[in-house]
Amino acid sequence: MALEGALVFVETVDEADQFRTWLGQRRSVLAIDLETTGLEWWKDRIRLAIVSDEDTSYVIPWERWSGVLYETLPNYTRPTVFHNAKFDLHFLDAAGLALDWRNVHDTA
DSSP states (O other): OOOTTOEEEOOSHHHHHHHHHHHTSOOSOEEEEEEESSSOTTTOOEEEEEEEOSSOEEEEEHHHHHHHHHHHGGGOOSOEEESSHHHHHHHHHHTTOOOOGGGEEEOO
């Protein structure tokens, strides 16, 4: 299990399983940020997803490990924070991963 204050770059099945377990825990805030190849959601692609709380961050390479996000994020029903949510949610929607906008808080 990831230690408090950890930055985990997901590279193995064990680390993906740790992320699933970690995401299932209660927390006061969950933040999601995407790194993309450009600014145009209709033609560029997602490179990384970073999912964090106050103590721990998981960096998830999209091309290799996006499946764990498809499995887990739609089931996460607590509030989620994005900075410039419209940008990230357009990229997620274009990739086929729709999140409930009602749970999204935008810091932009």
